[in-house]
Amino acid sequence: MLCDECKKRPATFHMTKVVNNEKTELHLCEQCAREKGEIQFSMEPDFSIHQLLAGLLNYGGEAGVQPALEKDVVCGVCGSTYDEFARTGRLGCSHCYEEFEDQLEPIIRRVHGASTHTGKVPKRGARSLMVKREVQSIRNQLQAAIAHEDFELAAKLRDQIKAMEKGQE
Amino acid sequence: MSDATPSAMPRWMDGTGASADIVLSSRVRLARNLEGVPFPHLLDQRQATEVLAATRKAALELNKFGFLGTVRFVPLAEVTPVERQVLVEEHLISPAQAKDVQYKAVILSQAEEVSIMVNEEDHLRIQCLLPGLQLQEAWALASRVDDALEQAMTFAFSESRGYLTACPTNVGTGLRASVMMHLPALVLTNQAARALNSVGQLGLTVRGLYGEGTEAIGNIFQISNQITLGRAEGEIIDHLSAVVAKIIDHERQAAAALLREARDQVEDKVSRALGILSNARIMTSDEAIRLLSDVRLGVNMGILTKVPLKAANELLIMTRPAYLQRLAGRELSPFERDLQRAALIRTKLGVRQTA
């Protein structure tokens, strides 16, 4: 979002003015906000992060940076398109993450430096996911054990994985 | 003015919590969306109404857990524009949540340390706001609210991507943790830029509360995590806490250096600030914030002994435009606000009004 005043710098201030019972909203850059005097007490950390995404997607459709898709992808559930996401930075529904998986993957990696969730899991379905994560972690240890030719440990880990996967069924 | 102090101020302003001299507040926000429902910006009237109804029901069920006291569900279309702006000034809702309010609501815990925004960018944004440095506590509370809500609704979640949010910058944990810090000594000694620039390189972001970089008005800065995916919530919170602890150290060292090397100048500066605040008849919000920052510094350095930290904190919010208008019970022109603001500050600082 560009500054309402100079239309050049990104707006980082959101001000609400009430004059003669008229409420007007202003989006200003730091410099113009200071020149205007009264600054709204705003604490929206999300704003600068949205700008980061805007930079990656280059919203506003300026030519060049945004990779043009040959055919726009459409979400079968909510009907929004990848192009809409590229313009607004917002997806239409949770299913969009699957529909636009290929396009989103590099963006998510750029923003977060990772693409797989390792945090909290909803209580429902938590158990099976926890087991899956555990199995994955033991698989990694197994790989390491094989690489170090520690076959005794490897056999032990393999049994452990088998037992856990059996418990899942 | 009948009563300068409204009955209830949100708990985060009370000046308690660890390192409360430097850390004003700690906030944790969790973004959650309902499974099988488009994100808020795509909802039609019927769906938006259904989300409101479902969250109202879930809010009522929060009452049975007891840890939030009596929970209020506030449809934002049913409160006045000034009241909505007060909620923004108190940091209980975002500026975006106060706009286009037809299908928006906020759920507030009794002490207002928990506020849940409904139909903002995501269906639910659970916020916990505590005084001082209490990130772990805020995260624990937010997670508890999340668990309680989950008993009434199913959240959109993917095993690989985590909690699914309207914007991929929030996906994964949906967690944004932030700390509001008052760093006057670092700014006075020209060290703020250096101390804060390093933060930017650690996957965190810094914002001036009223400005950017070193020119933040009132020397108030907000530090928050940028990455929400690929790290567990505990890691994000620990990382932010560790960085904040370092900045607190820097600020304390800078304050000690000031006292050692420029005691007279600092005493002069903070005493003048208190003098102006105690006597001015017209006060703009900009000037108020700058002077309150100086007074806070004086309180923390033990120079100003008669001003409670709590009063200085509360004034940062109470001198905001909507808050003043609520106190006055009507809309005020900017000039009327400047008069009201000056009067409120004098009252709050305990200056007897001259007849």
Ligand SMILES: [Zn+2]
């Ligand atoms: Zn501008």
Ligand SMILES: [Zn+2]
């Ligand atoms: Zn979709």
